[in-house]
Each structure stands twice: as structure tokens, then as C-alpha cells.
Amino acid sequence: MEIKQISIFLENKKGRLAAITNVLADNNINIRALSLADTKEFGVLRIVVNEHTKCLNALKINGYAAQETYVIAVEVPDSPGGLCGILKLLEDNDHNVEYMYAMVEKNRNNAVVIFKIGDFKKAIELLKSNNVSIVNASVLKNL
Amino acid sequence: MIWNKQKESIDPKSLKKDQGKNLKKLVKKLYETVPFYKKKLDEKGVEPGDIKSIEDIRHLPFTSKEELRETFPYGLLAVDKSEVREIHTSSGTTGSPVVGAYTKKDIDIWSEVMARALTMAGVTSKDVLQNAYGYGLFTGGLGVHYGCLRIGSNVIPISGGNTKRQLATLMDFNSSVLTCTPSYALYLAEVGREEGIDFSSLPLRLVLAGAEPWSEAMRYEIEKQLSVKALDIYGLTEIIGPGVAQECKHLNGLHIFEDHFYPEIIDPDTGEVLPDGEKGELVITTLTKEGTPLIRYRTRDITYLIREKCACGRTIVRMHRLLGRTDDMLIIRGVNVFPTQIEEVLVRMDGIEPYYQLVVDREKQLDTLEVRIEMTEQLMSDEIKVLSKTGKLIEKELFGALNIHTRVKFVEPKSIPRSSGKAERIIDKREV
Numbered sequence: 001m002e003i004k005q006i007s008i009f010l011e012n013k014k015g016r017l018a019a020i021t022n023v024l025a026d027n028n029i030n031i032r033a034l035s036l037a038d039t040k041e042f043g044v045l046r047i048v049v050n051e052h053t054k055c056l057n058a059l060k061i062n063g064y065a066a067q068e069t070y071v072i073a074v075e076v077p078d079s080p081g082g083l084c085g086i087l088k089l090l091e092d093n094d095h096n097v098e099y100m101y102a103m104v105e106k107n108r109n110n111a112v113v114i115f116k117i118g119d120f121k122k123a124i125e126l127l128k129s130n131n132v133s134i135v136n137a138s139v140l141k142n143l
Numbered sequence: 144m145i146w147n148k149q150k151e152s153i154d155p156k157s158l159k160k161d162q163g164k165n166l167k168k169l170v171k172k173l174y175e176t177v178p179f180y181k182k183k184l185d186e187k188g189v190e191p192g193d194i195k196s197i198e199d200i201r202h203l204p205f206t207s208k209e210e211l212r213e214t215f216p217y218g219l220l221a222v223d224k225s226e227v228r229e230i231h232t233s234s235g236t237t238g239s240p241v242v243g244a245y246t247k248k249d250i251d252i253w254s255e256v257m258a259r260a261l262t263m264a265g266v267t268s269k270d271v272l273q274n275a276y277g278y279g280l281f282t283g284g285l286g287v288h289y290g291c292l293r294i295g296s297n298v299i300p301i302s303g304g305n306t307k308r309q310l311a312t313l314m315d316f317n318s319s320v321l322t323c324t325p326s327y328a329l330y331l332a333e334v335g336r337e338e339g340i341d342f343s344s345l346p347l348r349l350v351l352a353g354a355e356p357w358s359e360a361m362r363y364e365i366e367k368q369l370s371v372k373a374l375d376i377y378g379l380t381e382i383i384g385p386g387v388a389q390e391c392k393h394l395n396g397l398h399i400f401e402d403h404f405y406p407e408i409i410d411p412d413t414g415e416v417l418p419d420g421e422k423g424e425l426v427i428t429t430l431t432k433e434g435t436p437l438i439r440y441r442t443r444d445i446t447y448l449i450r451e452k453c454a455c456g457r458t459i460v461r462m463h464r465l466l467g468r469t470d471d472m473l474i475i476r477g478v479n480v481f482p483t484q485i486e487e488v489l490v491r492m493d494g495i496e497p498y499y500q501l502v503v504d505r506e507k508q509l510d511t512l513e514v515r516i517e518m519t520e521q522l523m524s525d526e527i528k529v530l531s532k533t534g535k536l537i538e539k540e541l542f543g544a545l546n547i548h549t550r551v552k553f554v555e556p557k558s559i560p561r562s563s564g565k566a567e568r569i570i571d572k573r574e575v
Contacts, residue, residue, distance in 0.1 A: 007525035009518040011555050037527050042518075042553050046525055063557045065518040069525045098526055116525065 001124045002070040003137045004052045005114070009065040010036075010043040020045060020064065027058040032140055033073070033114050035101035046101070048073070048114060050141045070120050073103070073140055075110040075133035083113065089130055090115075095123045112140075146262035146294070147255070150402050151457045158459075162405055163196040165430040170194045170203065173436060176221045179214055180438065200405065200428060201416055205439045208241065211381060215239035219435045222246055227434055231282045233380040233479070243282065243380050244434035250289065252431055253383050256400045257290025260389035263398065263455070264351055264374045266320050268295035271346075273312060275323035275331075276354070277303040282384025283354055287322050290386065296320075303327070306334045313347055314340070320349045324477045325357035325365060325373070329508035332368035343370040351376050353385060355474040356465045375464050381440055382427050388462055396449045396461030403431045406460060407439070408448055411469040419450045424469050425462065443469045471569060473503055475510045478547050482568060485514060488544045492537065494521030498559040504572040512549045514541060517556050 010016045017036070024031065033048040048071070049055045059066040076082045090097060095117050103112040112135055117123040127134055145151050153161075171191040173180040183204045184190070193202060211219065219242075220227070228247050232240035245253065266272060272291050276283030284302055291298035301312055303323070309331055312318065321328065328350050335342060350365055353376035365373040377397050378385035387404050388397035399406050404427050408417045411424040425442045445468060449461040473480045482501060489495045495516060502513040516537065524530050534551040541549045560568075 005525065007523065009523055009553065009555060011553075011558070016555070039527060039531070042530070044525060044527060044530070060520070063555075065520055065523045065556050067520060067523040067525065 001072070001128075001134050001136050002120050003048060003073050003114075003135075003140060004068050005046055005048050005071045005116075006052065006056055006059070007067050007069060008045045008047070008059060010045055012038060012041050012043055016043075017045065020059070023058055023062045023064075024049070024055065027054060029055045029058065033101065033103040033112070035099070035114075037099065046099075048103075048140065052137075069116065072115045072117060072120055072124055072127070073135040074113050074115060074127060075135055076113050078111045082111070086113075086127070086132060089126065089132070090117070090123065093123075093126050095119065095126070144262050144265075144267070145456060146259040148456075150400075151259060151398070151459055153402070153458060155458060158402065159197050161402060162430060163198075165402075166197055166200060166405070166428065167191070167194050169428070169430060169436055170438070173221060173438065177219060179210070179218055183438075197405070200407070200439065203428075203438050205409075205414065205426065205441050206437050207441050208381070208443070211241045211437075212239045216242050217244075219437070220244055221436055222433055229285075230280075231285075231380055231384060232280045240280075241381050242435060243384065246433040249383070249432055249434050252403055253286060253386060254289040254293040256383065256386035256403060257286055258293035259400060260376055260386050261287075261290045261294055261296070261351075263389045263391045263457075264320075264376075265349060265372075265392065266291075266294065266296055266351075270296040270319045271299065271316055272296050272320040272322065273299045273301055273309070273316070273318035275301055275303055275309055275321060275327065276385070282378065282380050283322075286378065286384040286386055287351075306331060307338075310335050310338060310340060313345060317346045319346045320351065321347060321369075321371075322351045322353075322376075324354045325350075325352035325361050326355065326476065326505065326508055326510060328352055328365045328369060328373070329361070332365070333508050336368070342368070345370070347371055349374070353377060354477045356467075377462070377465070379442060379444075381437060381442075382429055383432070387427070390464070391453065391455040391457070393454045395453060396463050398453065398455075398457050398459050398461050401459050403429065405430050406448060406462065408446070409441075411441075411443075411445075417447075419448045419460075422447045422466060441469075443472065445469060473501070473512075473569065473571070475503065475512050475547055478545070480512065480545055480547065484544050485541060488540050489516065489537075492540060494519050495537070496556075500554075500559050500568060500570065502570045502572065510573065512547065513552055514549050515552050515554050515559060517559055518553045519556065522553075 030050040031047050035046045037044045098116040100115045174191045187204045189202050226246045227244045229245040231243045274287045278284030350371050350373040362373045375390040378387040388399040390397045407426040408423040409426050417423045425444045425446050426439050429436045445466045446462045452458050500515040504511045537551045
């Protein structure tokens with residue numbers, strides 16, 4: 001149920017983001033979700049793509065420091081309070097959300113939100129037992 | 144005024160004679176008491192009897208900083224340990240520190256040369272001297288202190304740091320002379336300005352700055368901002384500490400107290416002695432030192448010698464203010480830093496490439512050192528806080544090795560030039 005996310009190190013310099021997306025484009029890789037965390041000096045680009053292994057290899061060949069992590073993609077009701085309910089459920093069960101970001105596309109009437117949670121396996125069990133819909137990798141790939 | 148006219152304005156012939164006599168004595172003593180030097184002389188095929196005049200110094204072997212480290216702590220001690228009255232060491236940032244052991248006579252000589260230096264700079268018994276060089280193993284604090292005791296001025300042993308207190312002390316005790324590093328003098332000026340201090344209204348009239356290279360531009364700034372005269376002082380732990388050479392008011396080089404510290408300029412590559420006026424590495428022989436005397440010590444400082452008599456009346460030789468270093472040593476806030484030390488720390492840590500770039504700058508008049516390190520797959524994390532923590536950890540390790548704070552900056556893989564050339568590895572933005 002967990003999905004793989006790639007994090008790439010970027011210097012906070014002009015043109016760096018464009019250079020990475022260029023590598024992805026050249027390798028025919030499609031970004032399904034992305035977020036950019038930045039500090040004064042550097043940034044971390046986190047992406048979920050349609051072809052994970054190919055993407056990771058392409059980045060490494062092109063000299064990027066890239067790393068993979070597991071995240072959870074959750075379908076959140078696209079209505080007020082939708083996200084709140086899920087966050088409350090996680091919080092009540094002592095799961096700390098390290099970061100989260102929303103997907104670019106919508107799946108039917110719901111939004112898809114990516115969560116980074118330390119103990120993602122337990123979090124998945126929790127969400128599933130509470131009937132929260134989790135998007136798996138193969139579905140995400142074709143969204 | 145000249146503290147010791149007999150020695151500082153000596154006629155060159157008599158000086159040479161004295162130097163030759165002392166060299167002869169020194170070589171004989173070292174040959175008999177220090178196995179390290181006996182071995183070196185034997186290897187060179189020189190016997191103490193071969194040394195008849197100061198010119199014969201050219202037959203003697205050089206002593207390097209590495210050798211000083213290898214013989215740590217007492218390998219170069221030329222007297223019985225019971226004769227030692229005081230120990231000083233260099234910061235020891237590149238492995239073992241360099242040890243200077245002083246006998247009673249050495250401290251007497253140190254007081255004498257510092258008395259000459261202070262007098263040359265215009266300090267008298269009427270002055271209140273605020274000594275902001277560090278007291279402790281560092282030679283700066285105590286060296287200046289001994290000189291003050293000798294000439295009878297009032298010394299305030301405030302030591303380094305604590306800027307607010309320095310400023311308060313300047314005003315409370317009406318300090319007329321300040322001794323510190325040139326960058327600290329400028330920092331003090333800046334903080335003072337922020338506090339609304341009008342330096343032109345204070346009795347402070349002179350800054351004796353040393354322990355790091357500085358330029359005419361910095362002199363101008365110090366003089367303007369603090370309403371003082373600023374003069375250069377030179378010294379190093381290996382030789383005695385401060386008091387090896389001092390600039391007089393004519394600002395035409397630093398007078399070397401060559402009756403104690405015999406200077407030569409060599410070509411750093413061939414070891415060949417260069418004529419006066421030619422730029423090269425400064426080599427010093429401690430003609431009169433008892434505790435840890437050195438023969439032809441290679442300072443790695445680049446300068447040239449000026450032999451003409453100075454307008455101040457002194458005949459002793461002068462050296463131009465430092466023009467650079469033969470190695471890639473950096474002096475950051477008065478602390479010696481070698482790029483290799485940084486390399487050692489990085490190599491020791493997991494997941495770090497041994498490529499780095501150092502950026503030295505000056506912010507608010509204080510030196511800063513940025514260490515650029517390439518991000519690697521192993522260091523990489525999806526979380527900013529983990530990356531920041533990694534940076535802090537490296538900074539902590541570097542502090543342990545260098546004793547100064549650095550700022551680690553992560554850069555993209557392969558973005559640091561692979562050539563080992565100094566120009567690419569070190570970017571010094573300071574205007575020295």
C-alpha cells in the first residue's frame with residue numbers, strides 16, 4: 001500500500017529545478033505528485049513518479065543526490081473537514097506527520113494527499129481499519 | 144625612543160660578531176644536548192667546530208614545523224626539565240601542538256624584546272595598555288604582559304573576547320593603548336559605534352595589532368574608526384611569541400631583533416638563501432634561546448628583508464609586512480587553519496566525499512569560514528530537519544578539530560572542482 005517517493009537535493013540556485021525536470025522529460029518520466037521544501041541555501045524536491053526505478057537511475061546517472069522513502073497516498077474527501085478528519089485520526093493514534101502535500105490531479109471526487117509518517121506500516125493499518133481509502137502504486141501510476 | 148640603543152642601533156660589524164659568537168655557542172650546545180639536532184648535523188656532515196662565524200649558518204640544516212610536531216612534547220628541549228619556567232603551545236590544530244619552553248633567561252629575553260617592541264611603538268610607562276590578546280597557552284597575552292612589566296606601563300590583562308567589557312574598560316580605565324588582532328580592533332570599533340561611543344573623545348591613541356596578516360587598507364580603517372595609530376607586531380610561538388619584530392612609526396617594515404632572532408630569506412623550493420630585497424620564505428634561528436632553541440626554522444611566512452638604516456635610528460634589519468604563506472594555511476580569527484585538517488574530519492565521517500571548498504569571508508569585521516560539502520546519496524534525506532542535523536554534526540566535528548566555528552553548506556554532487564589546486568579549494572574574500 002505504501003508508495004515510493006524520490007527526494008532530490010537541490011542548491012537554491014537559478015535553473016536547478018528546470019534541469020531536473022529536463023532529466024525526467026528526457027527519460028519520459030511523468031510526475032504524479034511533487035513538493036519542494038526549501039531553506040535559505042538548499043531545497044529538497046520530493047516527487048512521486050510513474051516509473052520509480054527508471055527515474056532514480058536517470059537521476060543518479062545525471063549526478064543528482066537522490067534518495068527513496070516510503071510515503072502513503074490517501075484519498076481525502078474533497079469537502080470541508082476532509083483532511084481534518086484524517087489528521088485527527090493520525091494524531092489520536094500518536095502518528096506524527098513529518099510532512100504532507102497534495103497531488104496535482106484529482107481522483108474522481110476526492111483529493112489525493114501524500115503523507116510522510118515514520119511508522120508508515122502501522123499508519124496504513126490504522127487508516128484502512130477506519131475505512132480511509134489508500135491509493136496504491138499501480139493506481140497512482142495511471143491517475 | 145629606543146629601549147636598548149646599544150643593541151638596536153648597533154654597528155653592523157659588531158652585530159655580526161655577536162651573532163657569530165652566539166651561533167657557535169648554540170650549535171655546540173644543541174649538538175651536545177638535543178639528540179634530534181645531533182642527528183641532523185651528523186647527517187649534514189657538519190660539526191660544531193665548523194661554525195666559525197654567522198656566515199657559516201648556511202651550512203646548517205633547516206628545521207621544519209613537522210619536525211617540531213614529531214618531537215612533541217619535549218624532543219627539542221635543550222635544558223633539564225627543572226630549568227623550565229613556562230610552557231606555551233601553538234593552537235595544535237594540525238595534530239600535536241608546537242611547544243615553546245621558556246627558562247628564566249628566556250622569559251627575561253622575551254620581556255626585553257617586548258619592551259623594545261612596545262617602546263618602538265611609542266608606549267611608555269605613562270600608558271595604560273589594554274591587552275586583549277588571549278592569556279593562556281597562546282603567547283600573545285603573556286608576551287605583551289611581560290613587556291609592559293619591563294617598561295613599567297600599566298597593563299590591563301583583560302585577555303581576548305567579551306567585547307562589551309572591552310569597551311567599558313576602555314572608557315573606565317582610560318586605556319591609551321590596545322593590543323589585539325587587527326580584525327578584532329575593527330570589530331570593537333563597530334560594536335562601539337552601535338553603542339554610540341565616540342572614539343575620538345577617548346584617550347585611546349595606539350593599537351598594536353598582530354597574530355594575523357593585515358593590509359594597509361585595514362590599517363587605514365582601524366586608524367579612522369578608532370581615532371588611533373595602528374602598528375604591526377610579528378611573532379610566532381616557535382620562536383618566542385610576540386616580540387620577534389615590530390613596526391616603528393616610519394611604517395617601513397618591521398624591525399627584527401636580530402641579536403636574538405637571526406633572519407634569512409630562502410627560496411622555499413630550493414632552500415637557497417636569497418639576497419636582501421628578494422621575496423622568499425622567512426627562516427629564523429634563535430641565537431640566544433635556552434629552552435627550545437631552533438636552528439634555521441622555516442616559518443612559511445613570505446616577506447623580504449630591508450637592510451638600510453631606518454629613519455628611527457635603528458640599524459637592525461627590517462622585514463616587510465607579511466606578503467603571504469608558502470603553505471595553504473589560513474588564519475581565521477587568529478587561529479591557524481590548514482585545509483588538510485578539514486579534509487581529515489570529512490574523510491573520517493561516513494558518507495561524505497572528500498571534496499570540499501572553503502570560503503573565507505569577513506562579516507562584521509570577523510572572519511567566517513564556510514565549508515562547502517557535496518551532498519551524497521548517503522547523506523541525503525527527504526526531511527530538511529535531518530539534513531540540517533547532519534550539517535550541525537559536521538560543524539561540531541570541525542569545531543573539535545579546528546577550534547573555530549564553521550558553517551557547513553551543502554552543494555550538489557560533482558559541483559566542486561576536482562583539481563587539488565589551492566585557488567579552487569580556497570576562496571578568500573577577505574581584503575588583506
